[in-house]
Amino acid sequence: MASFQSLSDAISGLVHDGDTVALEGFTHLxxxxxxxxxxRQGRRNLTLIRMTxxxxxxxxxxxxxxxxxxxxxxxxxxxxxxxxxRDAVENGWPNALEIEEHSHAAMANAYAAGAAGMPSAxxxxxxxxxxxxxxxxxxxxxxxFTGETLACVAAHRPDVAIIHAQRADxxxxxxxxxxxxxxxxxxxxxxxxxxxxxxxxxxxxxGSPNSVVLPSWTVTAIAVAPEGARPSYAHGxxxxxxxxxxxWDGIAKDRESFGRWMRENVLR
Amino acid sequence: xxxxxxxxxxxxxxxxxxxxxxxFVGIGLPSAACNLARATHAPGVTLVYESGTxxxxxxxxxxxxxxxxxxxxxxxxxxxxxxxxxWLQGGRISVGFLSGAQVDRYGNxxxxxxxxxxxxxxxxxxxxxATEIAxxxxxIFMIMRHGARAMVQKLDFLTTLGHGPTGQExxxxxxxxxxxxxxxxxxxxxxxxxxxNELVVTALHEGVMREQVAQNTGWGVRFANQVRETExxxxxxxxxxxxxxxxxxxxxxxxxx
Numbered sequence: 001m002a003s004f005q006s007l008s009d010a011i012s013g014l015v016h017d018g019d020t021v022a023l024e025g026f027t028h029l030x031x032x033x034x035x036x037x038x039x040r041q042g043r044r045n046l047t048l049i050r051m052t053x054x055x056x057x058x059x060x061x062x063x064x065x066x067x068x069x070x071x072x073x074x075x076x077x078x079x080x081x082x083x084x085x086r087d088a089v090e091n092g093w094p095n096a097l098e099i100e101e102h103s104h105a106a107m108a109n110a111y112a113a114g115a116a117g118m119p120s121a122x123x124x125x126x127x128x129x130x131x132x133x134x135x136x137x138x139x140x141x142x143x144x145f146t147g148e149t150l151a152c153v154a155a156h157r158p159d160v161a162i163i164h165a166q167r168a169d170x171x172x173x174x175x176x177x178x179x180x181x182x183x184x185x186x187x188x189x190x191x192x193x194x195x196x197x198x199x200x201x202x203x204x205x206x207g208s209p210n211s212v213v214l215p216s217w218t219v220t221a222i223a224v225a226p227e228g229a230r231p232s233y234a235h236g237x238x239x240x241x242x243x244x245x246x247x248w249d250g251i252a253k254d255r256e257s258f259g260r261w262m263r264e265n266v267l268r
Numbered sequence: 269x270x271x272x273x274x275x276x277x278x279x280x281x282x283x284x285x286x287x288x289x290x291x292f293v294g295i296g297l298p299s300a301a302c303n304l305a306r307a308t309h310a311p312g313v314t315l316v317y318e319s320g321t322x323x324x325x326x327x328x329x330x331x332x333x334x335x336x337x338x339x340x341x342x343x344x345x346x347x348x349x350x351x352x353x354x355w356l357q358g359g360r361i362s363v364g365f366l367s368g369a370q371v372d373r374y375g376n377x378x379x380x381x382x383x384x385x386x387x388x389x390x391x392x393x394x395x396x397x398a399t400e401i402a403x404x405x406x407x408i409f410m411i412m413r414h415g416a417r418a419m420v421q422k423l424d425f426l427t428t429l430g431h432g433p434t435g436q437e438x439x440x441x442x443x444x445x446x447x448x449x450x451x452x453x454x455x456x457x458x459x460x461x462x463x464x465n466e467l468v469v470t471a472l473h474e475g476v477m478r479e480q481v482a483q484n485t486g487w488g489v490r491f492a493n494q495v496r497e498t499e500x501x502x503x504x505x506x507x508x509x510x511x512x513x514x515x516x517x518x519x520x521x522x523x524x525x
Contacts, residue, residue, distance in 0.1 A: 026319050026348050027334025051348070052396075075393030077332030078295050082393075089391040101380075104318060105357065105400040108349040124357050127441050128429030129399045134385050148442070179319045179334045182348045212347075233336055242331040242520045 002172030002195070002219040007228075010194050010221040011037045014160050015046075018067075022049040022158040022190065023056060024111075026181030027077060028235060031164040032056050033228030034196050036266045039063045049158055051107045051182065055231070055248050058082040059266070061097060062258055068098040070156075072107045079245055083252040093255065101135055106153045111182045113155035114189025125151040161190035164229045165214075166236060167204060168197045172216030175204045178235025180212050187214055196225035198237050269475060271501050273454035274413075275509055276473045278304060279501045281365075281411045281452040290314040291363045292356060292401050295333045297411045298365035300512070301452075303329060307508045316361060318397045320346045328519040329512065337519075352397070356404045364405030366398055367412050368428065370420045373466050373487045375410065375430025375448030377402075378423040385425060398428040407446045414453035420486040435465035455481050457498060461490075471496040 005013070015021060015038055023031050035056040038046075047068040048057055055076065060066055062084030074085050088097035102110070105125045113121035122141055132138040139152045163183040165176045174195050176183055187193045195214070200222075206213060227234075231241035251261045281301035285291060287310040293302045303326060306313050315324050319334035323343035330337055339345045346355070355361065368377035369392050379398060383389030402408055408430070412418055430448045431438055438447050448467070451458040457471040469481055469491045482489055501509075 027332045028319070028336070028339070071394065073394050073396035074391075077334075079331070081391075086391045090388055101394055103395040103399040104348070104397040105352040108352045112349040112353075123353070124404070125400050127399075127403050127443060128426070128432055128437055129395070130426040131380075131395065131399065178336070178339045179321065179345055180347050181320070181334075184347065185349060235336060235339060239336055240332065242335070245331065246520070 002168070002216045002222045004172065004200075005221045005223055007033060007037050007196065007223040007225050010223045011041055014192050014194050014221060015043055017043055018045045019159040020047040020049065021160045021162065022156065022186050023162045024050060024181060024183050024186040025164060025229065025232060026051060026179055027240070028179040028181065028233060029164045029176065029183065029229050030054055030056055030232035031162050031196055031228060032230060032232060033225040034162045034164070034194060035060055038065060039262070039266055049156055051104055052077070053082060053085055055082070055245065058084040058252055059262065061085055061088050062094065062252070063262060064094045066097060067095075068100065070100040070102070072102045072104045076245060076248060079249050084258060087255070100137060101131060102138070102153065103131065106138070106151065107156075108182055110153050110156040111185035111189055114157050115185040118155055120152050120154050122150045122152045156186070156189050158186070158190045159192065161186040161193045162196070163187060163193075164196045164225070164234070166197065166234055167199050167201050168195065168222050169201055169204045172219060172222055173204060174214040174219060174222070175206055176212040176214070177207065184212055184214060187218060192220045193218070194221045194223065195219050196223050196228045198226055198228070198234055200224060269500070271506055273473070275501060275506065276498065277411065277413070277452055277454040278509060279505045280457060280473070280498055281409065282308065282505070284409055284450055284452070285310050285313050285363065287312040289363045290316065290361050291365055292316050292318070292361045292397070292405055294366055294398070295330065297367055299329055301411060302365060303512060304505070304509050307512060308505055316355065318348070318351060320348055320351045322346065322355070327515060329516040331520055352400065356397070356400060359404065361404065362406040364401040364408045366401060366408060366410050366428065368398070370418055370423050371410065371412055371451065372420055372423050372430070374432060374435040375408070375451065375460065375467055376423055376426050376432065377410070377428040377430065378425045380425040380427045382424050395427050402428045402430070402447065403443050403445060405445060408448045410448055410451040412451065412453055414455040414481070414484045416484055416486045419484065431460060431465035455484065461492070466490065468492050469495055471498045473498045474500045
């Protein structure tokens with residue numbers, strides 16, 4: 001059964017230096033509050049998995065939390081670069097960052113394989129691209145029935161998955177609505193999981209019997225973090241702060257203004 | 269002329285979409301073209317975004333691929349693994365609309381790095397959905413600004429397969445989809461030549477000279493035997509595009525999406 005904890009206790013109990021951690025949420029429901037707590041607690045040498053690193057991994061990388069990044073699209077959506085990610089890859093600042101680069105289809109399949117308890121995933125992908133030349137973890141296998149050559153990647157099995165959701169009930173069952181991304185797969189693929197939620201309610205009020213619900217017994221810890229996805233958004237609660245995503249371009253461009261913003265807004 | 273080169277590019281790209289198309293939409297220029305098509309000649313075009321939103325009908329252009337606007341207006345929203353496995357890999361999408369930092373004469377795209385991979389001069393965002401969009405969708409449309417640094421003789425990295433390094437690799441790899449059939453830029457329209465699959469200029473936008481295209485293309489660009497002039501934007505197309513952009517600007521200012 002999920003245990004209700006403070007965000008600070010949950011991070012210190014679940015996320016250790018050197019862990020492989022996946023903070024998921026596809027544009028929507030990105031767990032910013034949890035990422036900020038990881039930064040405040042000074043975690044180091046993390047392997048960070050995420051399809052779209054987004055601003056949260058830009059911040060964690062810029063603050064020196066990461067040793068390695070596993071990803072498929074590392075930009076600021078609709079705006080441009082993630083400058084802290086670029087600085088780490090191009091200049092090794094604040095530390096060298098190993099990258100393992102995939103396509104979205106591969107990442108989605110790798111999470112689904114992890115959730116299904118499989119060692120790997122195969123799919124029709126990576127044909128004609130140079131990515132397998134720079135990522136030794138992209139392999140190919142032949143279908144035993146048709147002979148078709150298919151791409152194969154190892155399943156994602158993070159030590160910890162962290163997601164943000166709209167709400168949990170008092171038993172610790174979690175509801176996720178809207179763009180649901182790969183959050184369910186990430187939680188089910190991970191050894192441990194933390195779900196931050198907007199609120200705890202008596203009744204989940206799921207919209208349909210097919211709503212995405214993570215039963216309490218699939219989640220390690222739940223922490224209440226109102227507005228914990230900002231500047232990303234929570235469907236039904238608040239909108240994406242697109243103007244902040246645009247502003248981040250200027251903030252993150254140089255090391256000094258990035259450091260000042262982090263000190264004033266996250267590390268205080 | 270009462271319109272900009274970017275407006276011409278977006279409008280020319282929008283015209284390529286038909287009402288019956290099911291289109292996998294990239295963010296930025298492709299999204300503008302697709303939504304313009306929906307607002308003008310192709311009200312029934314089906315737009316699918318990789319965030320899982322099927323039949324999205326956004327009133328304003330999303331800044332990201334997963335803005336709330338997409339989910340709120342979609343017929344259905346599925347998970348990202350389902351989107352890539354059942355809908356894209358399953359062959360349900362007729363057109364993929366892509367862009368990139370570099371394109372070569374065979375429509376191959378680079379969105380990974382400028383410079384060597386291990387020591388990049390510029391680290392670009394990476395593949396995202398493009399590698400599988402390019403091989404799973406029935407056809408590929410591309411939209412990019414013309415420039416010698418974007419239209420290159422040799423890609424720094426082959427992220428997304430067009431017709432392959434020699435123009436012939438799709439068949440060799442057993443890929444049955446058509447690949448790039450159209451590249452719209454702010455200067456012209458290019459289409460692959462039969463047999464060679466090399467992108468050649470088939471239409472010049474109003475007022476654009478051949479020399480201008482040649483100077484802004486990093487390979488020795490060739491022209492089709494018959495080069496048309498792109499039909500200039502109609503008042504209706506211009507009005508619809510400007511309304512869409514104005515609504516989008518208002519929506520994205522001040523933190524309300």
